Amino acid sequence: MTGTSWRHLMLASIVNNTIRIGKNIVEALDLPDEYYYVPTIKVNGKDENDYYILKSAELNYNQYVFDWEKYLNSFDFITKRPNGTLEILPKQFELKAVVKSPDDSSMESYFQNSHAIPKGENISYTLLRDGRPYVRASSEEIVWQAINRGAEAAKANQSLHDFGGIFKNKTHCDTTASYLGHHILKCSIKRFSENIVLKFPIYVR
Numbered sequence: 001m002t003g004t005s006w007r008h009l010m011l012a013s014i015v016n017n018t019i020r021i022g023k024n025i026v027e028a029l030d031l032p033d034e035y036y037y038v039p040t041i042k043v044n045g046k047d048e049n050d051y052y053i054l055k056s057a058e059l060n061y062n063q064y065v066f067d068w069e070k071y072l073n074s075f076d077f078i079t080k081r082p083n084g085t086l087e088i089l090p091k092q093f094e095l096k097a098v099v100k101s102p103d104d105s106s107m108e109s110y111f112q113n114s115h116a117i118p119k120g121e122n123i124s125y126t127l128l129r130d131g132r133p134y135v136r137a138s139s140e141e142i143v144w145q146a147i148n149r150g151a152e153a154a155k156a157n158q159s160l161h162d163f164g165g166i167f168k169n170k171t172h173c174d175t176t177a178s179y180l181g182h183h184i185l186k187c188s189i190k191r192f193s194e195n196i197v198l199k200f201p202i203y204v205r
Contacts, residue, residue: 018039019065019066019068020039020064021036021063022053022061022064023063029180029181029203029205030180030181032149032181032182035070036065037064038050038064038065039063039064039065050063074113074184074201075113076094076095076112077094092129092130093127093128093129093189093196093198095126095185095198095200096109096126097109097126097200097202098110098126099123099177100122101121102120110123112200112202113182113203115203116204116205117204118204118205119177119178119205120177121176121177122174122175122176122177123175123177124172124174125144125174125185125187127171127189127198135171136169139192140169140189140190141189141190142167142168142169142170142188142189143168143190144162144168144170144173144185144186144187145160145163145185145188146162146175146184146185147159147183147184148161148179149183150180151181152180152181153178153183158178158179178204181203182201183201184202185202186198187200
């Protein structure tokens with residue numbers, strides 16, 4: 001099938017305000033299933049799953065709807081209003097990430113979900129308040145966790161990783177990109193009156 005035919009087939013199946021992705025993208029990214037679902041079509045007045053972009057004797061190619069709203073909600077700086085709208089709001093607390101290749105001394109700022117980090121590269125996170133390095137109060141407890149999604153992390157029994165507690169009560173955390181997929185670095189500031197939870201999503205390839 002030509003590239004033009006593929007594009008026409010995809011455009012014909014797209015519903016307004018949705019994004020369709022193919023099985024290859026889902027598998028290449030090991031995309032968490034919370035970010036996609038099987039589309040439906042009306043058949044004799046009933047909703048039925050519409051699994052395929054192409055179905056033939058030679059090839060069955062699956063399609064999915066990318067849930068862009070849930071994906072956007074994974075960004076720490078996006079807030080969902082009670083009326084359902086999404087809004088970018090400045091946060092008093094935030095995490096800053098820097099990626100460093102083990103092959104050289106170069107360092108690069110990494111923004112949430114901005115691109116896929118190659119395996120083996122080092123990531124340093126710093127806790128900020130009002131854009132400045134945070135200073136922990138003696139009464140506070142700071143806990144760092146990595147929420148690793150995908151088959152590789154699950155096979156290594158590292159779906160939830162606490163770094164052995166070595167960064168407890170520290171305002172930074174250093175780790176290495178190790179598993180294919182979409183992961184979340186979580187930092188919790190535990191106080192008497194409230195808990196502040198920060199999440200920083202990344203991709204690893």
